[in-house]
Amino acid sequence: MAKVLMITGDYVEDYENMVPFQGLMAMGHSVDAVCPEKQAGDMIATSIHDFEGDQTYSEKRGHNFELNATFDHVLEENYDALYLPGGRSPEYLRLNRRVIEIIQQFSQSGKPIASVCHGPQLLTAAGVIRGKKVSAYPACQPEVEMAGGIFAELPMDGAITDGNLVTAPAWPAHPALLMQFAALL
Template identity: 70%
Template sequence: MAKVLMITGDFVEDYENMVPFQALIAMGHQVDAVCPDKKSGDTIKTAIHDFVGDQTYIELPGHHFALNASFDKINLADYDALYVPGGRAPEYLRLNARVIEMVQHFFTEDKPVASICHGAQILTAAGVIKGKTVSAYPACRPEVELAQATYADIAVDQAITDGKLVTAPAWPAHSEMIKQFAVLL
């Protein structure tokens, strides 16, 4: 089974953090969830994003998620794949030079990567999606296109694979994203 690194942070989308984390573990994979400046046992706050009739999503408090690995102790060579959840966390995680180096490692080593929703913000900041077809939350479309990737405007419950990259627009796509990611693992 694969050893998967998950880079996450405060106000990550709750479902995009919890569901793939638990599903991959249930399949027998090891998933190490890390966050800059935090260690194993520390928690992050998650947020629940939903549409209730407004022009954009609302944000409600989610769960406290316990990290199970320490960011500063990660040896990237030990990991077979990377998972990047969305929510608000990617907007600040992409400013961390070590996060960017980690993401670039997985692409340089041609290892499987899955990203959902606003996770594309980290991929675009890392400069790793040029020439690829990528889905993300629709608000990330300009960033994806500025990164010289093709934005996949797919249904909210669908995912797309381009090489060893699996992407999806939002948490309703978990089933498809996890299924496609599992094939690569």
């Protein structure tokens, strides 16, 4: 089974963090959830985004999520795959140089990478999507295209695989996203 690294942070989308974390473990994979400047046992705050008929999603405070590994101990060669959840955390995680280096290392080594919703903001910041078909929350389309990616407009429950990269627009896509990611693992 695979060893998966999940880079997450405060105000990650609750479902996009917890469902893949638990789902991948239920499949028999191990998942290390890390956050810059935090240690194993520290908590991150999550948020819940919902589609309630407005022009964009709504946001509510979610659960606390306990990290099970320490960011400063991450070595890319110890992992088989990378998972990047969405929510608000990618907007600040992409400013962390080490986060970007880790994503670039996974991409350069051809290891599977999955990302959902706003998670592709990390992929665009790392410069790893040029020429790839990438889905994300629709508001991320300009970033995907400016980074040289080909934005894949999918229904909210759809996902797309391009090489080693699996992406989806939002948490309703978990079944498709996890099925495609598991196939790469």
